[in-house]
Amino acid sequence: MTTATTGTAAAKAGGNAAKPKPATMAQALQRAMRDAMAEDPTVHVMGEDVGTLGGVFRVTDGLAKEFGEDRCTDTPLAEAGILGAAVGMAMYGLRPVVEMQFDAFAYPAFEQLLSHVAKMRNRTRGAMPMPIVIRVPYGGGIGGVEHHSDSSEAYYMATPGLHVVTPATVEDAYGLLRAAIASDDPVVFLEPKRLYWSKSDWSPEAPAPVEPIGKAVVRRRGTGATLITYGPSVPVCLEAAEAAQAEGWDLEVVDLRSLVPFDDETVCASVRRTGRAVVVHESTGFGGPGAEIAARVTERCFHHLEAPVLRVAGFDIPYPPPMLERHHLPGVDRVLDAVARLQWEAGS
Amino acid sequence: MDSLQQRSSTVQEPPGAVPAYRPTPPPAWQPRTDPAPLLPEAEPLRVLGTDAVADADPALLLRLYAELIRGRRYNTQATALTKQGRLAVYPSTTGQEACEIAAALALEERDWLFPSYRDTLAAVARGLDPVQALTLLRGDWHTGYDPHEHRIAPLCTPLATQLPHAVGLAHAARLKGDDVVALAMVGDGGTSEGDFHEALNFAAVWQAPVVFLVQNNGFAISVPLAKQTAAPSLAHKAVGYGMPGRLVDGNDAVAVHQVLTEAVARARRGGGPTLVEAVTYRIDAHTNADDATRYRAAGEVEAWRAHDPILLLERELTERGLLDEDGRRAAAEAAETMAAELRERMNADPVLDPMELFSHVYAEQTTQLREQAAQLRAELEAEGEA
Numbered sequence: 001m002t003t004a005t006t007g008t009a010a011a012k013a014g015g016n017a018a019k020p021k022p023a024t025m026a027q028a029l030q031r032a033m034r035d036a037m038a039e040d041p042t043v044h045v046m047g048e049d050v051g052t053l054g055g056v057f058r059v060t061d062g063l064a065k066e067f068g069e070d071r072c073t074d075t076p077l078a079e080a081g082i083l084g085a086a087v088g089m090a091m092y093g094l095r096p097v098v099e100m101q102f103d104a105f106a107y108p109a110f111e112q113l114l115s116h117v118a119k120m121r122n123r124t125r126g127a128m129p130m131p132i133v134i135r136v137p138y139g140g141g142i143g144g145v146e147h148h149s150d151s152s153e154a155y156y157m158a159t160p161g162l163h164v165v166t167p168a169t170v171e172d173a174y175g176l177l178r179a180a181i182a183s184d185d186p187v188v189f190l191e192p193k194r195l196y197w198s199k200s201d202w203s204p205e206a207p208a209p210v211e212p213i214g215k216a217v218v219r220r221r222g223t224g225a226t227l228i229t230y231g232p233s234v235p236v237c238l239e240a241a242e243a244a245q246a247e248g249w250d251l252e253v254v255d256l257r258s259l260v261p262f263d264d265e266t267v268c269a270s271v272r273r274t275g276r277a278v279v280v281h282e283s284t285g286f287g288g289p290g291a292e293i294a295a296r297v298t299e300r301c302f303h304h305l306e307a308p309v310l311r312v313a314g315f316d317i318p319y320p321p322p323m324l325e326r327h328h329l330p331g332v333d334r335v336l337d338a339v340a341r342l343q344w345e346a347g348s
Numbered sequence: 349m350d351s352l353q354q355r356s357s358t359v360q361e362p363p364g365a366v367p368a369y370r371p372t373p374p375p376a377w378q379p380r381t382d383p384a385p386l387l388p389e390a391e392p393l394r395v396l397g398t399d400a401v402a403d404a405d406p407a408l409l410l411r412l413y414a415e416l417i418r419g420r421r422y423n424t425q426a427t428a429l430t431k432q433g434r435l436a437v438y439p440s441t442t443g444q445e446a447c448e449i450a451a452a453l454a455l456e457e458r459d460w461l462f463p464s465y466r467d468t469l470a471a472v473a474r475g476l477d478p479v480q481a482l483t484l485l486r487g488d489w490h491t492g493y494d495p496h497e498h499r500i501a502p503l504c505t506p507l508a509t510q511l512p513h514a515v516g517l518a519h520a521a522r523l524k525g526d527d528v529v530a531l532a533m534v535g536d537g538g539t540s541e542g543d544f545h546e547a548l549n550f551a552a553v554w555q556a557p558v559v560f561l562v563q564n565n566g567f568a569i570s571v572p573l574a575k576q577t578a579a580p581s582l583a584h585k586a587v588g589y590g591m592p593g594r595l596v597d598g599n600d601a602v603a604v605h606q607v608l609t610e611a612v613a614r615a616r617r618g619g620g621p622t623l624v625e626a627v628t629y630r631i632d633a634h635t636n637a638d639d640a641t642r643y644r645a646a647g648e649v650e651a652w653r654a655h656d657p658i659l660l661l662e663r664e665l666t667e668r669g670l671l672d673e674d675g676r677r678a679a680a681e682a683a684e685t686m687a688a689e690l691r692e693r694m695n696a697d698p699v700l701d702p703m704e705l706f707s708h709v710y711a712e713q714t715t716q717l718r719e720q721a722a723q724l725r726a727e728l729e730a731e732g733e734a
Contacts, residue, residue, distance in 0.1 A: 044523075070523055076553055081512050081546030088516020091501065092524070096516075108542070115506050116513070123490040123502050126708045160709055184711040214714070261714035 022199040025173045029059045029135075029191065031204050032177035033097060037067050043181060044089065046073040047082055047099030047135075056101060057137060057196050079109035086132050087116050095131045097181060103138040104147035110155070117186045118161030130186045133177070138166075139232045139282055141194035141329055143322040149193075150319055151283035156188040157259050157292065163213055164259040166190035168234035170200035171208040172257060178210040187213065192232035216263035218270060222252035225276035225342055228267055228293055230256040233280045233330060240335040249339055259289060267293070268300045275306040276342045282329050285313030307342040380590070388583035388593040392627045395603040396660045404602050406670055412450060412601045413665055414679045416658050419445040419469045421683035422478065423632075425690050426468070426485075430636045434694050436487045439466040443631035446601035446657035447563045449473045451626075454608035455531055460499040462514040462532040464507070466563075470533060471500050478686065479693045488698040508538040511547030511560065518556040518615070529557045529615045531608070537568025539582050548623065552589040557615035559608065560623045563598060565630035570643040586623035598628030599657040602664075629655075702728060 023031075037043045045063055047055075051074035054061030063072035075082050079100060086096035100106035106113075113134065120130045140149035156164045163185055167173040173191070180187035202208060219234060220241050227237040234255045241251040254270050256263065271277045277297055279290035290311035297309050312330045320328045395401050423445070426438040441448050448469035452461060455474065463470050468481045476498050483492025484503050491502040501517075504510035514532035521528035538544055539562055551558045562582045566573060579585055586593030596607045604626055611622035629652040633640035640649075665671035706713060706721040713721065 076546070076549055078546040078549065080543055081515075081550045084509065084512025084543060084547065085516035085519065085550055088513035088518070088530075089520040090516075091495070091513065092517045092520035094520045094523075111506060111509060111543075112512070115509060119490075120502070121710070122708045124495055124708075125489060125491070125704075127491075127494040127496065128502075129711060163710075261710075262716065264715060 021203070023170055023202050023204050024197050024199055025167070025170045025191075026057055026059050026196040027204060028170045028174040028200075028202060028207075029177055030061055030063070031207060032174045032181070033060065033063060034066065035207065036097075036178060036181040037063065037071060040095065040181075042093060043095045043097060044071055044073065045097045045099070046075050046086065048075060048077045048101055050074060050099050055099060057193070059135075059137075059191070059196070060099065079106060080112050083109040083112040083117065083132075083134065087112060087120065087130065090130050090132050091128060095133075095181060097133045097135065100134060100136045102144075102148045103136055103150040103152050106134070106136050106152065109134075113156075113162070113186075113188075114159050118159045121185065122161060129184045131181075131184050132186045133180045133183075133189050134186065135177075135189045135191060137193045137196075138190045139192050139194060140319060140325050141232060141282075143325070144193070145322065146319065149322075149325065151281070151314065153190055153259055153281075153283055154288050156190075157289060161186065162260060163187040164190065165213055165257060166192060166231035166259065167257065168192065168195065168219075168231055168255050170198065170202045172255075174202070175208050175211050176213065176257065178207075179213050182210070183213060190231060194232050195235070198235070214258045214261040214263060216254050216256045216258070216266040218252060218266070219255045220251065220253040222250040222274065224250045224252075224274055225278065225339055226252045226254055226267075226270045226274045227278050227280055227335065227339075228254050228256065228270075228297070229280040230259065230289075231281070233282055236330065236332060237280050237335060240332045240339070243332055244336060244339060247336075247340075251339065262293075262296065264296060264300060267297060271297050271301045271309075272304040275304055277301075277305070277309045278312055278335065278338045278342070279309065280312045280330055280335055280338075282314045284316045285311050286316045288313055310338045310341060312338045383587050386587045386590070386592045388581060388586070388595040388625065392595045392597040393603045393607060394597045394600050395606060396600045396664045401602060401664060404606075406668075408605065409602065409661065409665055409668075410670060410675075412446075412453070412605065413658075413661050413671065414682065415449045415453070415473055416445045416601060416661060417679040418683045418686055419449050419473065420658060421687045422469060422472060422690070425687040426482065427632065427636070429482075429691070429694055432695075435482060435485045437635045437637065438468075438482075438485055439635045440630075440632035441466060441469050443652060443656065444563055444565055444598065444628045445469060446604055446661075447561070447598045447626045447628055450601045450604035451531060451533065451561050451608045454605055454612050455529065456612075458499070458526070458528050459612070460501065460514070460517055460528065460530045462501045462510040462517075462530060463503050464510065464533055464535060464538065465503050465505045466535065467533045468503065471498070471503070474498055474500060476500055478690050482694065486694070486698070488700055508534050508541035508543040508547070510534075511538075511543055512550060514558050514560075515547050515551045515554070515556050515621075518551075518558045519554050522557060527557075527616050529559065529612050531559045531561060531612070533561050533563065535568065536562060536564040536566070536573055536576055536582060537571065538562075539585065540568075540576055548585070548589045548591065548621070551621035552591045555618070555620040557618070558621045559611040559615055560621065561608065562623070562625045563628055564625055565598075565628050567630060567634070567643070569634045569638060570640075572643070581625055583623060583625035589623075591621045591623055594622060594624045596624060596626050598626030599655050599660060601657055601661055628657075 050060040051064035294309040423442040429435045452470040452473040480492040514530035518530040583593035583595040
């Protein structure tokens, strides 16, 4: 990650301050749950393997030991049962944080998610909110076998009543998860698996402030075109923006952080400045998040656009076997090719 | 290689010389305790018409009778409202009133009920306003009541999905130290759903204070029980989860009340979940949209009419001198008053605010929903001006 952090900023300002130990995204997520559980006894973590093992990615490491098995519970292996039980727990005033282990393993829970979690507030005229966080490790790039690398965000985005967020930095992993747990609405919290081990100078001892859900952030300022992206594709776009400088292209990178609610304001302000936009994500393109984003940007920024809004997405194929996934995942070159197709010379 | 050669040489020996393979249990294997206590009764438990009825509290019998009469009238009135177009649909429980009412009355006030879409009557027996209980079926809102007020979860339309909710709520209550029990109702068709399995499994593993009541009314819309399950009874399914199964005559209100009361008490004292199958029959069609003559013979329905829950109880009360013509008339008049009031209130057109469409999607409206709300408001204003 190339982003500045509170930690490094403080170190620069203080001069002599010791540089904090780098922390990983997995540690930041674990810290977010730990802090939330310590502050609020109604927060319960549950899922398959989250207790004794600490999660297959160790994101819940130590929580069962610190808070007991009633607060961090190893459940039977049944996703619909896990989420369905969480609904009942939320009805009785608890705030369950549910882990779905892997993206494609969440599908058995879709009926509970779509029919109850997303709709319960609406069905009961606000009497029964569902303060549930559904943590879903998602996306590819870690060599997982099939059913372990899906990008399922479009399914969640298409369901009214759900918030859908995904961090790209260690700091955001902490801040967004704290905000998700504090939210009175259900939040599908998509964790980019391949960024679990990304590091930052973020200090677990002085966690970043909790920001409300729904705000995109400009990760890199630029004037020529906007790369609109989120989650695992954010580092790809930042790298592409650095590489583009050699071509004379000054790219802006917007990290959405929240897919629902969608921050039209930040995105459109950026596109109006740059006049060009490429949406980048690893989910499939057809009917994917980029289709919605490109349409929104076109509707709102048509007269500012110098070129059509382009999409760089995964191919419209079932997630490929790991030995072929590098051809499927949008990389720096594919992003730069799209930028070139924006007919750069015409505008600058 | 050595072991392969060794194996091939043993194969060449004449049969009989090789000791027969006898599987031994793996080291970690420990047989579970005798499942016999978990097995349900061989026949559905009956109380009415047997010597056991002598133990029944006369006040309870009379209360059940009054509620059954009221419940039957509610069913006929609501069915009539569908014919008048006042209800989009009504899944009748005529013939099943004993399950609905006796089960609801087995709960304490602090307990929770998790009804399916067919269990309006159980909700009303628990004290819910009869009109509020019908909003889902009238179509003016999905759930017409605050679930916390009477501790009744929203009437659940997807099959069996309310069962894991009951488990989660009961589990949460126990974690908080409250002695609350959840009663979850489901039909025979619902027992085929994955959520039924997952809920029972979770409940047993967590020893959650939940009672599952299957109202086996013979049909899942048109599909008979024989095409739904190969189990000896639906109550038998309990054994596989490690909880007791009980089989009860669902038309015997006293038996249902007794079995449910025992199961609720067991759950409350930390004994864990119970699966109860109440054997009953759906006298009416699935809903007004269904033609039951396509899948069942009239004779079958008539046989069940002879085993009507109201008849069974009325006969018992009359024989014991607890009910006379005056008592019958009083119960009928009370039911008629309820029906008249229901008719009158349901015949008033509900006043709906279209702007409420955007009120309960999120705790706070998103920018997108605020824009859409503005669009609808403008459309409504334009309609008003036209």
